[in-house]
Amino acid sequence: MSAGFRYLIPEQIFDELTEMVKKSEETKSEEDKHLYGWIFADRKENFGIVTGYTVTNEEAQSHVRPKSWMRMKKNKIYTMRKLKADKNADIVWQFHSHNDGIEELHDTDLKILNYLSTGVMIIITNSNILGWFFDKRETKKPLIDKMIFEIISE
Ligand SMILES: [Zn+2]
Secondary structure (H helix, E strand, O other), rough: OOOOOOEEEEEEEOOOOOHHHHHHHHHOOOOEEEEEEEEEEEEEEEEEHHHEEEEEEEEOOOHHHOOOOOHHHHHHHHHHHHHHHHHHEEEEEEEOOOOOOOOOOOOOHHHHHHHHHHEEEEEEEOOOOOEEEEEEEOOOOOEEEEEEEEEEEE
């Protein structure tokens, strides 16, 4: 994701995802109200345009440290490849909800990104969707960039 890259999300998808977080906040217990899933996007010139999503867990615990870091990485790479092929998407990003509304990365999120060396983590709150791009492959100090999504109405 180079400088000048812009991220667009259709209003309907933005509303559905933030609404889902709002709903799970209201209806589920503290431990298992977190959503996990994947967002698909197409790349057109310097735009990343969200085209869809899939929720894989609607009742997840928040920020559980992986039992096996290596398996977590393998699973992630495998799932991303599979989803790219199945959904015919250029880009696949993993997302999870922060039902507390905090947009910053949690300690566990940072540890995961650090283990992966590079990647994107999308955070969904009840009122916003944003991403964090992380890359420490070529620098000692990791490069962390906030990805702001611009809402588009179709
Ligand atoms: Zn998090």
